[in-house]
Amino acid sequence: MEGLFENFAKHILLSTEEKSTIESAFQQKEVVKGALLLEAGQVCRHIYFVKAGCLRTYYLDESGDEKNVILHPEDWWAGDLASFSQQRKSKYHIAALERTELYFIDCDQLEQLFRDVPKLERFFRILFQNGIAFYQNRLLSMLSRSAEERFRIFRSVYPHLEQRIAQKHIASLLGMTPVFLSILRKR
Amino acid sequence: MEGLFENFAKHILLSTEEKSTIESAFQQKEVVKGALLLEAGQVCRHIYFVKAGCLRTYYLDESGDEKNVILHPEDWWAGDLASFSQQRKSKYHIAALERTELYFIDCDQLEQLFRDVPKLERFFRILFQNGIAFYQNRLLSMLSRSAEERFRIFRSVYPHLEQRIAQKHIASLLGMTPVFLSILRKR
DNA sequence: CGTCTATTTGAATGTACTCAAAAGCGGTGG
DNA sequence: CCACCGCTTTTGAGTACATTCAAATAGACG
Numbered sequence: 001m002e003g004l005f006e007n008f009a010k011h012i013l014l015s016t017e018e019k020s021t022i023e024s025a026f027q028q029k030e031v032v033k034g035a036l037l038l039e040a041g042q043v044c045r046h047i048y049f050v051k052a053g054c055l056r057t058y059y060l061d062e063s064g065d066e067k068n069v070i071l072h073p074e075d076w077w078a079g080d081l082a083s084f085s086q087q088r089k090s091k092y093h094i095a096a097l098e099r100t101e102l103y104f105i106d107c108d109q110l111e112q113l114f115r116d117v118p119k120l121e122r123f124f125r126i127l128f129q130n131g132i133a134f135y136q137n138r139l140l141s142m143l144s145r146s147a148e149e150r151f152r153i154f155r156s157v158y159p160h161l162e163q164r165i166a167q168k169h170i171a172s173l174l175g176m177t178p179v180f181l182s183i184l185r186k187r
Numbered sequence: 188m189e190g191l192f193e194n195f196a197k198h199i200l201l202s203t204e205e206k207s208t209i210e211s212a213f214q215q216k217e218v219v220k221g222a223l224l225l226e227a228g229q230v231c232r233h234i235y236f237v238k239a240g241c242l243r244t245y246y247l248d249e250s251g252d253e254k255n256v257i258l259h260p261e262d263w264w265a266g267d268l269a270s271f272s273q274q275r276k277s278k279y280h281i282a283a284l285e286r287t288e289l290y291f292i293d294c295d296q297l298e299q300l301f302r303d304v305p306k307l308e309r310f311f312r313i314l315f316q317n318g319i320a321f322y323q324n325r326l327l328s329m330l331s332r333s334a335e336e337r338f339r340i341f342r343s344v345y346p347h348l349e350q351r352i353a354q355k356h357i358a359s360l361l362g363m364t365p366v367f368l369s370i371l372r373k374r
Numbered sequence: 375c376g377t378c379t380a381t382t383t384g385a386a387t388g389t390a391c392t393c394a395a396a397a398g399c400g401g402t403g404g
Numbered sequence: 405c406c407a408c409c410g411c412t413t414t415t416g417a418g419t420a421c422a423t424t425c426a427a428a429t430a431g432a433c434g
Contacts (some may be wrong), residue, residue: 001390006367058213059327067330069323082320085313114309121308122301126272128315133269135322136256140246142329143254143362167413180390182414334422353380367422368383 001026003051004103007075011126012119022120025113026103031096037078038094044083046104050076053100054165057092058172068173070138071097073161077127097165147176151184188213190238191290194262198313199306209307211302213290218283224265225281231270233291237263240287241352244279255360257325258284260348264314284352333349334363338371 055072083090104128240257268278358368
């Protein structure tokens with residue numbers, strides 16, 4: 001679980017005992033491309049950490065269109081926090097865009113883990129704090145950038161992801177149609 | 188500081204001692220309409236809680252246009268968390284849209300308060316968790332809703348705010364021009 | 375009351391979309 | 405290994421939603 005602990009180490013310092021407490025709470029799994037980890041309408045029961053591969057969180061709208069809200073490549077966390085913490089039905093689906101290796105934890109066990117290793121409250125407080133900054137940025141880019149600029153930003157932020165995943169998923173993430181993204185790429 | 192403690196009570200239970208520790212860490216002030224609480228380029232040194240009135244967080248882009256990222260009416264928190272926690276220059280300005288009554292805390296004192304009242308880590312973890320859900324929603328609405336739908340949503344989420352603040356600020360928040368919002372309102 | 379800023383209105387324009395069809399690509403099975 | 409099927413991407417034509425610019429009107433505030 002190296003990748004996971006490196007991630008924790010970004011914000012908190014864990015003792016060996018704390019690490020082993022955490023290690024025993026997390027599980028590991030590998031899912032195939034297309035696998036569904038959370039379905040809208042269900043309560044989110046797990047938080048995932050992506051070791052390798054890529055997940056996406058998306059909204060399935062009234063007309064059946066999928067809107068990718070966020071991609072989770074390696075070293076990212078995934079899970080519907082609002083659903084998780086308020087035990088409400090999720091609005092989002094979470095699925096794998098590639099064969100993906102994951103660590104995950106059950107939501108009840110995470111609550112227990114918060115009690116056993118209180119430092120984790122701090123870790124997630126900071127993680128979520130950064131999450132807010134991330135979404136503020138995304139929102140700002142929707143408010144003030146053209147489709148072309150948003151695509152340029154995407155390319156610079158995720159240099160290799162463009163080759164790994166379908167254009168339609170990038171288009172959806174950036175709030176444009178795949179047809180229009182294809183036109184932009186030709187330029 | 189009733190409003191503030193009611194807000195804390197949404198997620199954590201505080202003892203009388205804890206309340207008084209918190210109370211002595213927060214300060215109070217009142218600002219006039221238009222007052223600037225945070226300027227882009229400066230490091231965010233305070234977190235604000237809006238008792239009455241309304242603040243806005245906005246981005247001033249290259250061409251001098253202001254983009255409202257979020258409004259903070261009564262009972263909301265404000266402050267650039269990313270700047271605050273990483274001690275980096277803020278990208279955003281925070282200003283008052285009305286005469287506004289505030290509670291605020293210095294960032295160093297908040298760090299101290301996290302040590303004195305560890306429950307607050309939990310409070311802010313949950314607050315930020317909800318913040319992420321809020322921004323996900325905003326983002327989704329930019330990704331999948333028309334300007335008209337976004338305006339309808341705004342009206343239902345903030346029923347009285349439309350009368351209190353300038354249309355151009357609502358237009359900016361919703362990612363459209365004030366001219367177009369005026370056309371929408373006529374319909 | 376006068377000035378300054380915000381809103382409304384109209385015309386022309388542009389960015390991005392829809393629809394449809396063709397081409398490309400990837401995986402599967404014969 | 406190749407052929408076929410399904411899905412994704414490309415291309416083109418026509419369209420719509422929202423913008424820009426400019427001018428007129430209304431409203432806020434000292």
